[in-house]
Amino acid sequence: MNFSVMSVLVSLVMIFCGLSGFVSYHKHLLNSLLSLEFMMLGIFWLLGLELTNVGGEIYFSLFFLVLVVCEGSLGLSLLVLIVRSHGSDYFKSFNVLEC
Template identity: 80%
Template sequence: MVNFSFLMIMCSLIMIFCGLSSFISYHKHLLNSLLSLEFMMLGIFWLLSLQMSVLGSEIYFSLFFLTLVVCEGALGLSLLVLIVRSHGNDYFKSFSVLVC
């Protein structure tokens, strides 16, 4: 019989690697890249909360990590809005260093 905590850890690791593979392979749009980064952060948060629940009293570190992830997501979405307003789309091929 498989231990339930081992199953939860493997599920979170699968989430991290699925997010990493989608970040590497589907990089046509900026929004796809941001969503795969958020999926990886969700898997890391799940793994971190599982490990911190074993320790007991260190749950505040996972809340601090979640706060940083939310700030990263808000920054990514604001950059996405800025790029869509300036370039008209979020294709990586339409970005140029010279246009800025």
């Protein structure tokens, strides 16, 4: 196989592994965030490969990376807020009626 085809397949496997981890561990917030970040890493790798093949602007991939970092920091701040208020990051311990 060609190196670029192999790289595309590896990035697609990363995306689908992250998606399967997100679906199977949806009750635990930290595992969900890690699965989302793994998916974003695979998408970033695929985007970088495609932009270098096309010869497009590499600044778009940097913009995507900035958005991924902002999403990760927002997720971690929500995780800290939930752990401080509820004591755990399991979704089954949350009560909707609590203030």
